Amino acid sequence: MTAQSAPQAPSPFASHALAGKRVLVTGGGSGLGRALAGHLVAHGADVHLWGRREGMLREAAQEAAAGRPGSVHVATVDIRRSDQVDEAMGAIWAEHGPLTSVFNNAGANFIARTEDLSPRAFEAVTSTIMDGSYFTSTAAARRWIADGLPGSILSNLTTWVWTGSAFVVPAAMAKAAVHAMTMSLAAEWARHRIRVNAVAPGPIPTDYAWAMLNPTDKSSSGATQTDRIPAGRTGTVAELAHLVIFLLSDACAYLTGQTIAMDGGQMLAGPGTFAELAKLTDADWAEIRAQSKAASAVSAAQRAVG
């Protein structure tokens, strides 16, 4: 199949679709979170970006706020630490006013044979995705409930919540846990006017994710191969942004408890996982581990916290 080029999809939403919204984006210093921030600002939202690398967050804020100076704020927060999350959430409420929305976007992942993973490796991934999403969601919701305010929680998942995926087992498990949190809290908190939803994008290549998920010339697999996607291309940040804007807007106040896939048909056609990596040799896995750990080390050296 030949790769299709992505359409230049203009936003279907008015520039004030998110006016009055104050949105927290975790993992906002890089990749999808960073790119999404500019779209949220362009539709009227004020945005808060959390991550562990201060320099990246500041650059991201400058980029996203270019059209509306003062609309983006940053904080270094390790979302695996409930104390840091609660303190940073309190600071938003005190210094800027209540959030209206949380986007649980921060994630951690790398491909590896499950039998090779140490307990610390398992925990590094699962605590970021599962604990981090829970700590952030509850820190916001406790305040909304106490203040009698409505709110919206959205999480960035993957289609592995339905299919699982070989070779990324901690991430697949943790994303599935957040999918369960989405359904559970939607029912529990609807009476507080708090909506809880999730998106499950197919591949939208970003620098760090691909350094973790496709680090060598042998590691390309169904999950990251464009030519295996029925739509013939990967998704775009603009397409993800349009779905997120809709879900965070007041246009769908009755929509809650849903995880919405947006993957060009990848999951339904079968190749959305890393199962094909079963063919790799010990030497291939050693190279993958060395390459992805090198990318992690570069990023860890940039952190202010965590």
Ligand SMILES: CCCCCCC/C=C/C(=O)SCCNC(=O)CCNC(=O)[C@H](O)C(C)(C)COP(=O)(O)OP(=O)(O)OC[C@H]1O[C@@H](n2cnc3c(N)ncnc32)[C@H](O)[C@@H]1OP(=O)(O)O
């Ligand atoms: C169908 C759709 C297809 C595409 C779907 C895409 C889905 C989304 C994917 C993503 O989420 S990609 C996100 C990529 N971004 C990140 O992962 C950002 C955050 N990442 C990190 O912080 C690191 O990369 C980290 C390794 C995940 C964690 O770093 P941390 O500093 O907390 O831990 P370390 O001390 O470095 O390591 C802890 C532990 O883990 C072992 N380990 C680290 N890397 C590897 C590796 N590549 N292979 C095997 N093991 C690894 C490390 O050795 C430590 O264990 P011990 O040695 O101490 O036992």
Ligand SMILES: NC(=O)C1=CN([C@@H]2O[C@H](COP(=O)(O)OP(=O)(O)OC[C@H]3O[C@@H](n4cnc5c(N)ncnc54)[C@H](OP(=O)(O)O)[C@@H]3O)[C@@H](O)[C@H]2O)C=CC1
């Ligand atoms: N790209 C893709 O194709 C897809 C991505 N996704 C999901 O989208 C999200 C973003 O991925 P992507 O942009 O590609 O990858 P990135 O690696 O660029 O984004 C992950 C972000 O999470 C932040 N983060 C990681 N650990 C922590 C922590 N403990 N505390 C605070 N922030 C943390 C990182 O910042 P820092 O290291 O500075 O803390 C980074 O900004 C992930 O949840 C991923 O699973 C889902 C489907 C497809």
